[in-house]
Amino acid sequence: MADAAAHRQTSAKLPSCRLLIAGEWSDGERTVAVLDKYRLAPAMHAHLPGRDQVRACVTAAERAFQANTLSPYDRGVILDRAAVELEKRAADLVEVLRQEAGFPRRDAMGEIQRCAATFRLSAEEARRLAGEVVPMEGAAGQKGRIGFTIRVPLGVVAAITPFNAPLNTVAHKVAPALAAGNAVVLKPSLHTPMTSCIMAECLVAAGVPPGLMSVLHGDAEVADWLLSEPAVQFYAFTGSTEVGRIIQSKAGLRRTQMELGSIAHCVICDDADLDAALPKVVNAGFRKAGQVCTSIQVLLVQRALIDEVERRLTKLVAELPYGDPADDRTVVGPVVSEAAARRIESWIAQAEQKGARRLVGGERRDAVVPPTLLADVDRATPLGCQEVFGPVMCIAPFDTFEEAVARVNDTPYGLATGIFTKRLDKALQAARQLQVGGVHINETPSSRVDLMPYGGSKDSGFGREGPHYAIREMSEERIITILA
Known part of the structure; x- marks a missing residue:
């Protein structure tokens, strides 16, 4: 040798x-x-x-x-x-x-x-x-x-x-x-x-x-x-x-x-412990610059909590250090290429043109896309129906738990979903009804322990x-x- x-x-x-x-x-x-x-x-x-x-x-x-x-x-x-x-x-x-x-x-x-x-x-x-x-x-x-x-x-x-x-x-x-x-x-x-x-x-x-x-x-x-x-x-x-x-x-x-592929959803119910949930949500949405199949792309929030979640997440995401990965303070580095960064930038712009509100975010610099938080994203835009694979999270309200489950199941993908709730009946309902490979209660879709089975259903594979x-x-x- x-x-x-x-x-x-x-x-x-x-x-x-x-x-x-x-x-x-x-x-x-x-x-x-x-x-x-x-x-x-x-x-x-x-x-x-x-x-x-x-x-x-x-x-x-x-x-x-x-x-x-x-x-x-x-x-x-x-x-x-x-x-x-x-x-x-x-x-x-x-x-x-x-x-x-x-x-x-x-x-x-x-x-x-x-x-x-x-x-x-x-x-x-x-x-x-x-x-x-x-x-x-x-x-x-x-x-x-x-x-x-x-x-x-x-x-x-x-x-x-x-x-x-x-x-x-x-x-x-x-x-x-x-x-x-x-x-x-x-x-x-x-x-x-x-x-x-x-x-x-x-x-x-x-x-x-x-x-x-x-x-x-x-x-x-x-x-x-x-x-x-x-x-x-x-x-x-x-x-x-x-x-x-x-x-x-x-x-x-x-x-x-x-x-x-995947469009990862995370569901925050109106009884969720936000102090425990939101730091996990930020980590799951933005680690590795959002380039994880289970990075949270759509955060579904029950309407009673939507204003508080928007306010608190806006602060948490705005505080994320981003840029040079050689800097030990950096949390969000570049995406894989400048071409990918341009695509992500264009998807954000298309969403804003269709009425989305940018709560956090800034201008792209080369392959670095600042951590971005959006609300009111039209589901017909790329950010609403395609995998972004970048540091972008979209907040959307829901009224009933059944509505949240239906929205997750409405995509062609089914890799993983996170649910934050204190109610056992909702947790079990999610486990039975969500058409995904993994359902994580009081964790995000990015929750993965390497000894557990990991994989998807539908267009997320087998x-x-x-x-x-x-x-x-x-x-x-x-x-x-x-x-x-």
């Missing part, structure tokens, strides 16, 4: 993100610049593979899978070691996340800590992955027959991951796949390639055999090449609903897990992340019977 850090050779004095193929860090056919999200200047280069390199990578991954002799215990040990290696690289990762993701230190440290936890949870799941006993003798004519199931890996897993959680979302695909005994080909976002390289370095240092972990940088073309490789048996994707539909159509009968659940998605149940 070549030196794990060899891919970080510099080109034009910038770090370089190379390709990990068959256990070796390799150059691609060409490179592209990766921008510092705040300064909008090149921060590193990413190597892009050619078609033959993608094919060679998948072939090597399949070969490594076939040769894999790691026991579940061994896989758990490697993943535990990888968590330690990640923690050792925390200082490097904070700086990389600041540059390529635009994360302030708080968001970067949160990613690192959760990523290490996800690796440790996956290590536990590797060691306890098992089937179940089948009561064969409970059927007529089966006396003396024993039955049980085992869980077997699928083969090569392709993980296609987004920019907005470039460590922990990647970990939720890579770690359970390895825990189950699969080989992994990772294609991270071109916006955030270096974090995936560092993760791969940590896995290699922890003892992952050559070929079981691969990294290919690239855009839609590389993803399409991976979809044309029959050796890939599972595609784990997080991204837009539109791209998810394309991947699903090309995957055919092969298995997939899709975590797709399948579940969370190591205990993902490892079963990425393995297959096989029945074994014995006639004694």
